[in-house]
Amino acid sequence: MVVAExxxxxxxxxxxxxxxxxxxxQFSLHxxxxxxxxxxxxxxxAGEFVALLGPSGCGKSTLLRLVAxxxxxxxxxxxxxxxxxxxxxxxxxxxxxxxxxxxxxxVWQNVAVGLExxxxxPAENRRVDAxxxxxGLRAFAKALPHQLSGGMSQRAALxxxxxxxxxxxxxxxPLGQLDSLTRITMQGELVRLWQRAGFTALMVTHxxxxxxxxxxxxxxxxPRPARTTASLTVDRPYPRHRDDPAxxxxxxxxxxxxxxxxx
Amino acid sequence: xxxxxDAQVVRxxxxxxxxxxxxxxxLAGLLWLGAATLTALWPNADxxxxxxxLAAAEAMLxxxxxxSGGLGERLPRxxxxxxxxxxxxxxxxxxxxxxxxxTAKLELLPRPFFAPPQAFIEVYLDDWPRLGDSVLHSLxxxxxxxxxxxxxxxxxxxxxxxxxxxxxxxxxxxxxxGPLPATAWLPLAFFVFPSSWSASTFLIALATGFPVTVxxxxxxxxxxxxxxxxxxxxxxxxxxxxLKVAIPAALPHVFVGLFMGLGASFSVLVVAEMLGVKSGxxxxxxxxxxxxxxxxxxxxxxxxALMCSGLITLLFRVRDRAxxxxxxxxRW
Numbered sequence: 001m002v003v004a005e006x007x008x009x010x011x012x013x014x015x016x017x018x019x020x021x022x023x024x025x026q027f028s029l030h031x032x033x034x035x036x037x038x039x040x041x042x043x044x045x046a047g048e049f050v051a052l053l054g055p056s057g058c059g060k061s062t063l064l065r066l067v068a069x070x071x072x073x074x075x076x077x078x079x080x081x082x083x084x085x086x087x088x089x090x091x092x093x094x095x096x097x098x099x100x101x102x103x104x105x106x107v108w109q110n111v112a113v114g115l116e117x118x119x120x121x122p123a124e125n126r127r128v129d130a131x132x133x134x135x136g137l138r139a140f141a142k143a144l145p146h147q148l149s150g151g152m153s154q155r156a157a158l159x160x161x162x163x164x165x166x167x168x169x170x171x172x173x174p175l176g177q178l179d180s181l182t183r184i185t186m187q188g189e190l191v192r193l194w195q196r197a198g199f200t201a202l203m204v205t206h207x208x209x210x211x212x213x214x215x216x217x218x219x220x221x222x223p224r225p226a227r228t229t230a231s232l233t234v235d236r237p238y239p240r241h242r243d244d245p246a247x248x249x250x251x252x253x254x255x256x257x258x259x260x261x262x263x
Numbered sequence: 264x265x266x267x268x269d270a271q272v273v274r275x276x277x278x279x280x281x282x283x284x285x286x287x288x289x290l291a292g293l294l295w296l297g298a299a300t301l302t303a304l305w306p307n308a309d310x311x312x313x314x315x316x317l318a319a320a321e322a323m324l325x326x327x328x329x330x331s332g333g334l335g336e337r338l339p340r341x342x343x344x345x346x347x348x349x350x351x352x353x354x355x356x357x358x359x360x361x362x363x364x365x366t367a368k369l370e371l372l373p374r375p376f377f378a379p380p381q382a383f384i385e386v387y388l389d390d391w392p393r394l395g396d397s398v399l400h401s402l403x404x405x406x407x408x409x410x411x412x413x414x415x416x417x418x419x420x421x422x423x424x425x426x427x428x429x430x431x432x433x434x435x436x437x438x439x440x441g442p443l444p445a446t447a448w449l450p451l452a453f454f455v456f457p458s459s460w461s462a463s464t465f466l467i468a469l470a471t472g473f474p475v476t477v478x479x480x481x482x483x484x485x486x487x488x489x490x491x492x493x494x495x496x497x498x499x500x501x502x503x504x505x506l507k508v509a510i511p512a513a514l515p516h517v518f519v520g521l522f523m524g525l526g527a528s529f530s531v532l533v534v535a536e537m538l539g540v541k542s543g544x545x546x547x548x549x550x551x552x553x554x555x556x557x558x559x560x561x562x563x564x565x566x567x568a569l570m571c572s573g574l575i576t577l578l579f580r581v582r583d584r585a586x587x588x589x590x591x592x593x594r595w
Contacts, residue, residue: 068496090498100489104511104588114497116507146590164497 015046015200016080016091016167018067023076024225025062036062038225039076046081049194049201051211053254054221060204061097063226064170067202068094080168090114093166097173099153101145107156108132108141114164131163134193151182155189162193169194171203175210187213191238208254212247213240220257230257285342287349288332294356295325302363302381308370313381313388320384321359328352378558386562393547398566400542401532404460405574408467409528413521416472420479420520424513425505437476445470445531453539463535470531471524475517482516483509515589518582525578529571544570 020042026035036059044050052060065071066078069088078085080092093114101110112128115121132138135155145153154174161169174190175183191214194201205211211218212234220230232253236246303318331338331345345352359380365371367379387394422429423437445466456462486509494508536545544567551559 065492070492070495088495088498090496092496094492094496096489096493098489100487100493102490102508102511104514104586113494113499113507117494117497117499117503144588146588160493160497 014091014165014167015198017046018042018044018168018200018202019077019079019082020063020067021077021079023063023066023073023078025059025066025071025074026225035225037066037073038227040226040228042219042228044200044202046200047198048217049191049215050203051215051218052202052204052221053206053208053211053218053258054226055223055258056206058221058224059226060221061172064094064172064202064204067168068092068170070094090118090164091166092168092170093161093164094170094172095157095161095174097176099145099150099157101148101153101156101160103145105145106141107137107143107145107148110145110156111159111163113160127163127165131159134162135159135189151178151186154178154186158190158193162197165197166199168200168202171201173204173206176205183210188239190214195238208251208258209242212250212254213242218250218254220254230254285332285346285349287353288328288342288345291345291349291353291356292325292328292330292332294353294360295321295328297325298356298360298363299325301360301368305364305368307367309367309374311367311379311381313384314367316384317363317381321356324352325356375555375557378561382558383562383565386559390559390562394563394566397542397544397547397563398570400540401536401544401567401570404463404536404540404543405467405528405532408464408532409471409525411464412468412471412528413475413524415468416475416520416524417479417517419472420476420517421483421505421510421513423476424480424483425509437473441473441477445473445527446534449534449538459535459539459541463532463540466535467528467531470527474523474527475520478516478520478523479513482513485516486512515586518578518586521578521582522575525574533567 020040023037023040024035025037026033028034040063042050052063054060062071066073067085069085069092085092101107102113105113108128109116111131112121112125115124115127129138129141132141135158137152137155137159140148140152140156145156148156154177158174171190175186178186187210201215203211203215215234218232218234219228220232221227222229232250234247234250236244240247299318299321302314302321307314328345328349331342332349334342362380366377367381419433419437423433424430448466448469449462452462452466453459456465490508490512491504494504499508532543533545533548536543537549540546544563547563548560548567551557551563
């Protein structure tokens with residue numbers, strides 16, 4: 001590789017670029033088709049942190065499931081680094097809104113699930129310890145999920161994703177169920193993790209401030225069936241502050257796009 | 264967190280253990296000494312063997328309780344145990360005294376249907392070879408049938424819950440045959456199978472298998488679909504999904520099925536032993552009744568209760584180990 005000062009060269013080679021081309025998707029509800037995504041087009045650069053913002057129930061989570069490979073789109077194509085997404089792959093990991101740890105496994109065993117499923121566990125169990133260190137749960141390695149608080153559970157779920165060294169991390173409102181203090185802490189931690197590990201991040205949220213604090217770019221969705229209505233670049237250094245005037249201006253712009261007249 | 268609450272719960276008996284004299288134990292001890300005196304000194308209405316033996320055993324228990332109550336400081340662990348048991352032991356002393364009065368001493372209850380406590384001692388000491396043999400035969404038959412039924416039911420349940428094809432073919436059969444009480448097969452089983460033992464094994468397996476199948480199936484069907492999504496995104500194959508996700512998640516249901524199956528297997532065991540098998544506790548009960556040996560019958564009933572209770576306890580222990588991750592487990 002040619003060493004250059006270009007932004008792309010700094011990234012680890014494993015970050016993935018994502019292309020979503022004319023993707024439409026529909027469910028069937030009581031026999032009638034329910035369109036949830038309408039011709040969504042989106043390009044995400046390798047190493048970018050993109051927030052998907054839109055009203056609740058608009059179909060953002062469905063889009064993440066399609067990227068994860070858990071469902072196939074009704075129409076259109078999804079490509080990572082030019083290859084079409086067929087089935088789930090540990091290079092693209094989805095962190096769900098609820099931590100959903102396996103209650104019969106300890107925290108360590110939960111984090112190890114991905115390595116175990118791929119037969120890598122005996123050789124690479126140090127990665128589990130490292131992932132637990134990363135989210136600050138080393139001391140709770142032997143705890144059972146029901147002994148954890150909500151924030152700790154979500155951090156364990158994050159470690160379970162990160163231990164696989166994903167190239168594309170899909171975050172489905174990962175902080176949605178946390179109290180506001182834990183949430184602020186975790187926003188900072190997630191950004192630091194992304195900066196350190198260098199994966200591409202795609203995060204669904206309905207919190208405008210959260211999107212602006214964390215992402216390089218914010219994609220605004222319309223109500224269901226979702227289509228992209230705007231893409232706003234957030235060109236501010238980290239760590240960001242919520243009273244940054246540039247962020248305030250963007251916030252107002254997004255509220256206008258979402259159809260709220262802010263007082 | 265829960266550890267704090269646990270610590271408080273654990274501390275409570277400790278505080279109470281500082282009380283030096285266990286009055287409960289002493290009272291229970293006195294009651295047992297009373298029962299012993301009554302047994303030894305009140306003349307029997309008829310000739311009963313082992314009356315003195317019974318009195319001696321009661322006296323020893325009473326003396327032991329008195330000692331543990333009085334020496335609470337010297338033997339803190341023993342006295343803590345007897346303190347918990349003291350009310351029950353006291354009540355039992357009263358029951359034994361009343362029982363002894365109503366049977367051996369006053370013969371208020373019609374003979375030969377009611378036996379005094381010392382008759383149990385007589386049966387256990389004189390007929391232990393036959394009783395022991397019966398227990399072993401019952402246990403062997405029950406264990407074989409139960410394990411076959413539990414394993415078969417578990418595998419069938421997982422297969423129905425996981426595979427649509429298996430579900431299509433097995434579900435109707437299960438619906439038709441499953442609810443039929445296993446004992447309804449008795450006449451058929453006894454002439455289809457080469458021996459009454461194999462027929463009974465089959466019936467016990469059948470009685471165990473149905474609840475285990477249905478509950479395993481419902482457990483597998485009820486697994487949170489997010490558990491599968493997570494495993495799939497992390498690179499799990501079908502085998503991993505079944506063995507490491509579906510089965511552990513369904514295990515609480517499976518154990519409900521195993522408990523129901525164990526209860527059903529007890530009743531089939533007794534019926535099979537009463538009607539066909541020439542050994543075991545069910546057979547012994549029938550045999551004792553035939554000879555109007557009611558004391559033997561009571562003694563066998565007691566043994567059977569201990570055996571069934573022991574097996575249930577064993578299953579609870581297994582469950583406690585397997586489901587240690589669950590909080591708020593019922594303690595047996």
